[in-house]
Amino acid sequence: MSGRRQDNRKNAxxxxxxxxxxxxxxxxxxxxAKGDEALVRQLEAEANYFN
Numbered sequence: 001m002s003g004r005r006q007d008n009r010k011n012a013x014x015x016x017x018x019x020x021x022x023x024x025x026x027x028x029x030x031x032x033a034k035g036d037e038a039l040v041r042q043l044e045a046e047a048n049y050f051n
Contacts, residue, residue, distance in 0.1 A: 024043060
């Protein structure tokens with residue numbers, strides 16, 4: 001695979017991971033605001049999986 005393609009794949013993967021983390025953070029904020037502790041625990045477990 002060419003160097004440029006490989007760089008594009010790495011950049012896309014990094015952007016995807018960043019979008020997932022932003023979405024997860026937003027979902028956590030909403031769950032906390034609603035007081036949904038079960039969902040907060042589930043989302044925290046999901047966050048730990050990605051970290």
